[in-house]
Amino acid sequence: MKAFNLLFGIIFTVSSVYGQQTVTIEGDIQNMPDSLTIGCREMKGESMQLYTDDLFSMVNGKFKITKEVSQTTRMFLHINNTGYEFWVKPGANIKITGSAPYIQTWQTKSDIPIPEQIELNRFRAATREENIRIHDLTQEFMKQVALGQKDSVSRQKRNALRLQANSIHDQEILYKELLLMLDNPITTAGLQELRDAAKCFQAGKFNDKALIVSVFDKLTDEQKQSVLGKEISSLLTISSTVKEGDPIADAELKDIAGNIHHLSDYKGQYILLDFWSRVCGPCVAALPELETIAKQYKGKVVVVSLSVDIESVWKEECKRSVDNWLQLSDGLGMSGLAAHYGVRSLPTFVYISPEGTILQIKSSYRDGALIEDIKELISNKQTN
Numbered sequence: 001m002k003a004f005n006l007l008f009g010i011i012f013t014v015s016s017v018y019g020q021q022t023v024t025i026e027g028d029i030q031n032m033p034d035s036l037t038i039g040c041r042e043m044k045g046e047s048m049q050l051y052t053d054d055l056f057s058m059v060n061g062k063f064k065i066t067k068e069v070s071q072t073t074r075m076f077l078h079i080n081n082t083g084y085e086f087w088v089k090p091g092a093n094i095k096i097t098g099s100a101p102y103i104q105t106w107q108t109k110s111d112i113p114i115p116e117q118i119e120l121n122r123f124r125a126a127t128r129e130e131n132i133r134i135h136d137l138t139q140e141f142m143k144q145v146a147l148g149q150k151d152s153v154s155r156q157k158r159n160a161l162r163l164q165a166n167s168i169h170d171q172e173i174l175y176k177e178l179l180l181m182l183d184n185p186i187t188t189a190g191l192q193e194l195r196d197a198a199k200c201f202q203a204g205k206f207n208d209k210a211l212i213v214s215v216f217d218k219l220t221d222e223q224k225q226s227v228l229g230k231e232i233s234s235l236l237t238i239s240s241t242v243k244e245g246d247p248i249a250d251a252e253l254k255d256i257a258g259n260i261h262h263l264s265d266y267k268g269q270y271i272l273l274d275f276w277s278r279v280c281g282p283c284v285a286a287l288p289e290l291e292t293i294a295k296q297y298k299g300k301v302v303v304v305s306l307s308v309d310i311e312s313v314w315k316e317e318c319k320r321s322v323d324n325w326l327q328l329s330d331g332l333g334m335s336g337l338a339a340h341y342g343v344r345s346l347p348t349f350v351y352i353s354p355e356g357t358i359l360q361i362k363s364s365y366r367d368g369a370l371i372e373d374i375k376e377l378i379s380n381k382q383t384n
Helices: 002-021 115-126 128-147 152-183 188-202 209-218 227-237 281-296 311-321 369-383
Strands: 022-030 035-042 055-059 062-068 073-079 082-088 093-099 107-110 270-276 301-307 326-328 348-352 358-363
Touching: 035 062, 082 093, 082 107, 082 115, 107 115, 115 128, 115 152, 115 188, 128 152, 152 188, 152 209, 188 209, 188 227, 209 227, 270 281, 270 369, 281 301, 281 369, 301 311, 348 369, 358 369
Parallel strands: 022 093, 270 301, 301 326
Antiparallel strands: 022 062, 035 055, 035 073, 055 062, 073 082, 093 107, 270 348, 348 358
8 A cells, every 4th residue: 555655646647747848839810721730839038940850730720739848938830931939837728819811910828928929919919010010021022022022222221120120129119119118027037028129239230229228227136147148138238240351259168077278278270150049050061161170271271160059059059069169159159259250150161360369250160261261361361
């Protein structure tokens, strides 16, 4: 009997834990196609990859998804080449309602309180009009892209639509959200928007630094010491970005074992600094060429790949597929050393002289271009 009671207790405990980790997500969306395949997956940092078991069917606008989570988690619903973010909590029953095509106006409710989703709902309610305008501009942009016209007038029209949509978010939406944060509790959902505002300030797209600082000052010490808090602090303290001809910007960088590195440790050799992310296709495509350079130019060129992914994603990728050269991170994503180098897109490659001077900063990747650049730099050095 004693053994039976112990076994029953174990089974009961495991079942209870399992129940606490289950979240059910139901949707009822009007004006959707009869049948549609959608994706649903946890977001890790700013990255997300969909796999077969993340795909579900929406029939007549209705869907039901069951996921396992161990903590409050940000999820992403992928529908028709766009997406909808929401938050879940172990044991919660989530209901998403709304009408197509304005996805960002959908409502998400939970049978148990989720502070992050409550804040996100507050943001969406206040910026409904702006999100509708962004949707309409984006649809027009996609129509122009589908036409395939490559003349300068068509390109200018597409760029104008894209810039207009971006400016609505970077100026109008972020401004409204910051004002809401001043008067309401701030959760991780708010921290992410505050970090976006700091990024926009750094890029010259949001001018009210005082408002960003006022919201940042309101944060708790724990929030300021979080990864997002440190990113925001880093962005607010950058006075200017480095350019070609400037001395390097340096920082404390760690490898996956936790060992500390600095770019200055490798003076005396050329440094090829690679800002990358595992969800960036061209970044991944460049990895074999970076490995070739690391091997062929060992002793002359140090290859440093600096990941902007969150720590868990970065470490997972390094263990799985990256080797033979330095894999480092400052833990601050696009808000740390990447911001000091003015990185706006990935991949970005920075060529640094043996004296520690920035020779070139290049964005995008073309097969063979990195080796060509290294050969030219070394050849010019020898000629001089």
